[in-house]
Amino acid sequence: MSTEFRTGTSIRLGYRENTTDNFIGIENGSFVVDIDTNQRYEWIITLNKDLSICFKSKLGGGGYIGIDQHFNVIPNANPDSTGKFKVTWRPNGRISLMSHLYSKEKNVLGKEGPYIGFDQNGYLVGNADFSNCVQWDVYPTRSPTAFSTAAKLLSNYSKHLEMWRGPFTLVQTPTKKVKAQLMTTYSYPNARIKKWVMFMAAPPTPIQSQTISVANFGLYDCRGVNQISAGTMVSAGAHHLFRSAVENPPPDACKTVISKFSIEAQLHSTKLTKVNQHTPVPPLADHVKRYHLQETATMNFKDPAFLDWLNTHRLHPMQMTDGSYEPLLCFAYRVFLFIKVHFNYIYPVEGGRKATDTIATRSTDCGGFCILFSSVMRAHGVPSRLLFGHWAQTGTQYHVKGEFYANGLGWVPFDMSGGVIDNYEPYTYNFGHNTGEFITCHIDDDIKSIETTIHQTTQTAAWLQLPVFWINGEGPLTNFSIQQDWVVS
DSSP states (O other), X not given: OOOOOOTTOEEEEEEEETTEEEEEEXXXXXXXXXXXXXXXXXXXXXXXXXXXXXXXEXXXXXXXXXXXXXXXEESSOOTTTTTOEEEEEOTTSOEEEEESTTTTSBOTTSSBOOEEEEOTXXXXXXXXXXXXSOOBXXXXXXXXSOOOTHHHHHTOHHHHHHHHOSOEEEEEEEEEEEEEEEEEEEEOTTOEEEEEEEEEEOOOOSBTTEEEEEEEEEEEOTTSOSEEEEOEEEEETTEEEEEEEEXXXXXXXXXXXXXXXXXXXXXXXXXXXXXXXXXXXXXXXXXXXXXXTSOOSSOOTTSHHHHHHHHHTTOSOOBOTTSOBOOHHHHHHHHHHHHHHHOEEOSSOSSOOSHHHHHHHSEEOHHHHHHHHHXXXXXXXXXXXXXXXXXXXXXXXXXXXXXXXXXXXXXXXEOHHHHHHOOSTTOOTTBSEEOSOXXXXXXXXXXXXXXXXXXXXXXEESOOSSOEEEEEXXXXXXXXXXXXXXXXX
16 A cells, blocks of 8 residues: 655554564664554654755654665664654555765665665675665555545556556647736836836747637836837747837826736637547657757756656656556656655745645645646656746636647646645646646747846846746835736636
8 A cells, every 4th residue: 555655644664474464663762573463553744945854763762764874774863863864655656765965875786776675594684786685565644635546546556557557648639718907007206217128928829728819918008098108929949928118207197107917718628538549649749849848947847856756756657567667647647646655836936836846845836736747747858838827707816837848749737736735636737638628828948048138238037937037117116005906708
């Protein structure tokens, strides 16, 4: 049985010898391994920001299991050093424990990574190799949150194949036509602005989730009545933006301006659907594929910490018993479930949204989750992209979704943060399914090469679900305020 590894979770660790289940515990400062009929050998999990996990015994003085410098397995380890482990999930749902502190040291076979195992005399040792270390069964006892079946499904690979192997097609269905306007008010009450330069994303069209018929952007006076600058289309790296600028604005626009971003669109839902056969879609153009495979400031999947995280958790396509590899949809679904099981949604984000930030804190928001999932995909040569936009509903409705590209199939939608909070099996409402209720403003983050005409060098914006602006002016730039209103009909 599998369980979510979260701080405070109580588990038992066992392994099977012949037909007998044996459990490990600590009593009176020493290890005990037996059938534990009274279920006394419980361990409390602690997740650390360096991606390691500690296991503390609930019996007696509550010692920590660990591996010391001589690769002895010890019952009184320091939770800040020798008591830290990297947990490797095995394809059969069991786990193996490798020393975090000595992960780069050589094990008994001369390879990196000393795991807990048994020697020829049946004693626990801490220098076993991955091929012959102990594979522990995890038995949840009590958890601070309700146990979900997502963890069990995560290791049910036969179920993954049943769900995702075979011909699929992406069924696109029109949902509704919408008119939307984002009106944003910017005010510097103590200054006199001599030049406003503002940018807003030009929404992509056509893409499988939307076809835009009207999109425009402009600046208005403080009453929002008179337009003082219409938006023109410009390029910023791989992105297309509306640029609206006004120099020496009229008196009713030198302290406060209002921007209006208007869209009319036909929205579409998309759903992965199993079929008997389908006609493959054309492959991506080489330059498009390269763009959606590149490492970025946030999708830093070449970082050693990220690569180590992938290896530790075996987040690679698995080789099947017939020598073939796990189909892409199975692999992507497994990554989707892994993130769901081991991460938490949080807003606002406490820290950055880089992939390495998220694996360190195990929590992020919709943008951070899509960045993380896309980073795993790109690390394995699968094009993936982020969709920044708004829900097609009135109110403050920022959101980020994503899509990965499956050869012959097309762009497969996912909503990773929606998946994290989804409580309904088999958790596919947000995988391979887009409801057609979302307006995409731009694809991918890190918008570069923005020509402001104010700065001598180009500027960068993380994303543009709201306009970004630059100014020249006089007086103190204090008491700045911004108000926004997103209306959909």
